[in-house]
Each structure stands twice: as structure tokens, then as C-alpha cells.
Amino acid sequence: MKQVVFVCFILMLFAGCKIDAKKQQELHIVCSTSIIRDCVQEIVGDACEVKTLMGPGIDPHSYNPRPSDVSLLNDATVVIYNGLHLEGKMAQLFHQLGERKTVFCVADGISKRSLIYTDPSSGAIDPHIWFDTESWLQGLEQVTEDLCKAYPQYRTKFEANFKRFSEETKQLTVQLKTEMQAVPRQQRVLITSHDAFHYFSRCFDIEVSALQGISTTQEPGVQDVVNLVNFIVSRRVKALFVEHSVSPKAINTVMESCQRKGHNVRVGGTLYSDALGDQQSKGNTYLNMLRHNVHTIIKGLN
Ligand SMILES: [Zn+2]
Known part of the structure; x- marks a missing residue:
């Protein structure tokens, strides 16, 4: 149809x-x-x-x-x-x-x-x-x-x-690159639901990993969840991040699996990935979106 x-x-x-x-x-x-x-x-x-x-x-x-x-x-x-x-x-x-x-x-x-x-x-x-x-x-x-x-x-x-x-x-x-350096390298890991942050990783020097592929239309498999959970637990990652334009369901599943393994990880905040937010939001322009994302990540990982 x-x-x-x-x-x-x-x-x-x-x-x-x-x-x-x-x-x-x-x-x-x-x-x-x-x-x-x-x-x-x-x-x-x-x-x-x-x-x-x-x-x-x-x-x-x-x-x-x-x-x-x-x-x-x-x-x-x-x-x-x-x-x-x-x-x-x-x-x-x-x-x-x-x-x-x-x-x-x-x-x-x-x-x-x-x-x-x-x-x-x-x-x-x-x-x-x-x-x-x-x-x-x-x-x-x-x-x-x-x-x-x-x-x-x-x-x-x-x-x-x-x-x-x-x-x-x-x-x-x-300015944002300098601010990002304040997060110790071992803790500087960004986990999101879909794999939208590889260019962000290169620009702002932060390791990234995600559950879904580069498109939100790619459904994650059971092994993808297991691999990501193992990574988060082994690296003692403190926070995961949801995306404004993507359902938080997948990230919540990962978070619960980590908690079942005894690792208390939390949601560090909401990032703008493939779309801006509305006029009243902190992601209302391209530059504000970058500013919001970097500041939310720093706050969530520290
Ligand atoms: Zn995308």
C-alpha cells in the first residue's frame, strides 16, 4: 500500500x-x-x-x-x-x-x-x-x-x-572539543540506539558504539544486544543516551540487561541526531544542537 x-x-x-x-x-x-x-x-x-x-x-x-x-x-x-x-x-x-x-x-x-x-x-x-x-x-x-x-x-x-x-x-x-577533553579518555564512550555518531566521534574525539546500524530501519538482533551489553559492562560505561528522533525502547532494553548483570547504567540524556528540536528546545539550530549534545554527553559521563 x-x-x-x-x-x-x-x-x-x-x-x-x-x-x-x-x-x-x-x-x-x-x-x-x-x-x-x-x-x-x-x-x-x-x-x-x-x-x-x-x-x-x-x-x-x-x-x-x-x-x-x-x-x-x-x-x-x-x-x-x-x-x-x-x-x-x-x-x-x-x-x-x-x-x-x-x-x-x-x-x-x-x-x-x-x-x-x-x-x-x-x-x-x-x-x-x-x-x-x-x-x-x-x-x-x-x-x-x-x-x-x-x-x-x-x-x-x-x-x-x-x-x-x-x-x-x-x-x-x-570550544566544544576542548570541553570534551575534560572527560577522562577511558570514560569518553558514547552509546546510542542508532549508529549516527561516527562523524561526531571523529570531530569531538569520543569513542562510539550503537545498537542499530547507520539507519533506524535496521532492527537489532539478539547478538547485537548481547555484544553491546558486554561492552558496556566490561568498560563500566556510566550512561547511555537516547535520541530525540528515535524511540528509546532499544536503549531501555540494553539498560535493563546491564542492570541484570549487576552494572548500574543510567540514561545520560537525550541527544539530537538526525533532526533538530522545535523552536523552544535546546536543539533548535545546528549550532545549538552541537552545543547541547556535547554538554549533555559531558554531564552524563562525568
Ligand atoms: Zn540516522
């Missing part, structure tokens, strides 16, 4: 996606995720209000398009998505949309050697690229350049905005 709905969605989208030359000159940007939306809004500033398909707290791996997404995408003159299969079943749609609209993929701007390969045999790449700020800025710089080429009237503004945002991000990264 879901497959039929998805095919109907594509047909509706492509029936109405022709944009005349005059409309193409207007700037209407739609991004796939809330994280990309926030960063692109920083780049374009007051040139337009950037919209998103997946709002705060929405898991992109399992996202099913809504009927309202058709009009959002039809009205867009630029569509920006993450890529590397983060957007699950939407990936093919973005690819096809690129034949009819201006579509940018953030991952395309990141050098291949910066990407983390999760399975060398299949060539699968970890899509959670925003968690290494250096790689992410590389992708955003390419998006800025692509936007400037498509809308040269905004070049000065976009380049200045990107420069400011890039400097702010680099400064925050240095």
Missing part, C-alpha cells in the same frame, strides 16, 4: 513540476531535513524563507512523503538534500527531480576521503555528515557556490553569510 501511495506521490509531483523561466528567477528553497534547512537559512539570510519537508524531530531514514510535500516541492525553485541515502526512499525522488529542477546534494561537496565507509564490500557510506563540522562546512561551501551561480544577484550576500556562519561554527567546534 505504501508503495502505491509513493508512486502516486511521484506522479503528482512530476505532473506539476514544470517551472517557467520567470518563476525560476525567484528564490524558493526547500530542504529535506531541519538540519539542512537551518544551515541554508544562515547562508541565504533574508533573501528567502527556507522551507523543509521533514520538520523538527522527524526521522529521515523512515520518512514517507505527505500530500502537502507535493505542493512544497512543486513551488520550489531549488531543492537541497543530504544524500548518501539518509533520506531513505526519498533518495530516488530527489535524483529524478534533478532532471527537472535545480537540486543540490550537500554530500556531493564533501571530498571522498572525508567520508566514512561503513561497509567496504558494498561501498556503503555513513550519511550523518553534519556531525563533523569540517566536512559539513565543505558541503555547505559547495551549496553556497552553487546557489551563487544559479542566483548571481545574491552572490555578495550569500558569500558573506557563509563566511560568518563558517567562522562561528569553527569557533564553537574548537
Whole structure:
């Protein structure tokens, strides 16, 4: 049934996606995720209000398009998505949309050697690229350049905005890296439900382990639970972390198994992984999300 709905969605989208030359000159940007939306809004500033398909707290791996997404995408003159299969079943749609609209993929701007390969045999790449700020800025710089080429009237503004945002991000990264070092190396272990933090691990120098694979659609097996519980108990890990856009069920199962083995581990807090939080939350922007995650981890592990 879901497959039929998805095919109907594509047909509706492509029936109405022709944009005349005059409309193409207007700037209407739609991004796939809330994280990309926030960063692109920083780049374009007051040139337009950037919209998103997946709002705060929405898991992109399992996202099913809504009927309202058709009009959002039809009205867009630029569509920006993450890529590397983060957007699950939407990936093919973005690819096809690129034949009819201006579509940018953030991952395309990141050098291949910066990407983390999760399975060398299949060539699968970890899509959670925003968690290494250096790689992410590389992708955003390419998006800025692509936007400037498509809308040269905004070049000065976009380049200045990107420069400011890039400097702010680099400064925050240095500060958060320093703060993370306050957690003793042996204790610096981040356990989450899905494996979204390998780029975060590289950026902020913390060991990571997770129950599920790089997608929330991969169900953990019994052996995965046993292996993770053994790891937590042997390393005397103090806290596990739940994710804002993922059910806490799997992490609670691991926690209970650890407790049955006599190791009292607790939930150290909630992290933002694949989506921002709402406007009132501490994860309401990309930079606030990074700040919140690092501070929650430090507090939970100390
Ligand atoms: Zn994810």
C-alpha cells in the first residue's frame, strides 16, 4: 500500500513540476531535513524563507512523503538534500527531480576521503555528515557556490553569510572539543540506539558504539544486544543516551540487561541526531544542537 501511495506521490509531483523561466528567477528553497534547512537559512539570510519537508524531530531514514510535500516541492525553485541515502526512499525522488529542477546534494561537496565507509564490500557510506563540522562546512561551501551561480544577484550576500556562519561554527567546534577533553579518555564512550555518531566521534574525539546500524530501519538482533551489553559492562560505561528522533525502547532494553548483570547504567540524556528540536528546545539550530549534545554527553559521563 505504501508503495502505491509513493508512486502516486511521484506522479503528482512530476505532473506539476514544470517551472517557467520567470518563476525560476525567484528564490524558493526547500530542504529535506531541519538540519539542512537551518544551515541554508544562515547562508541565504533574508533573501528567502527556507522551507523543509521533514520538520523538527522527524526521522529521515523512515520518512514517507505527505500530500502537502507535493505542493512544497512543486513551488520550489531549488531543492537541497543530504544524500548518501539518509533520506531513505526519498533518495530516488530527489535524483529524478534533478532532471527537472535545480537540486543540490550537500554530500556531493564533501571530498571522498572525508567520508566514512561503513561497509567496504558494498561501498556503503555513513550519511550523518553534519556531525563533523569540517566536512559539513565543505558541503555547505559547495551549496553556497552553487546557489551563487544559479542566483548571481545574491552572490555578495550569500558569500558573506557563509563566511560568518563558517567562522562561528569553527569557533564553537574548537570550544566544544576542548570541553570534551575534560572527560577522562577511558570514560569518553558514547552509546546510542542508532549508529549516527561516527562523524561526531571523529570531530569531538569520543569513542562510539550503537545498537542499530547507520539507519533506524535496521532492527537489532539478539547478538547485537548481547555484544553491546558486554561492552558496556566490561568498560563500566556510566550512561547511555537516547535520541530525540528515535524511540528509546532499544536503549531501555540494553539498560535493563546491564542492570541484570549487576552494572548500574543510567540514561545520560537525550541527544539530537538526525533532526533538530522545535523552536523552544535546546536543539533548535545546528549550532545549538552541537552545543547541547556535547554538554549533555559531558554531564552524563562525568
Ligand atoms: Zn540516522
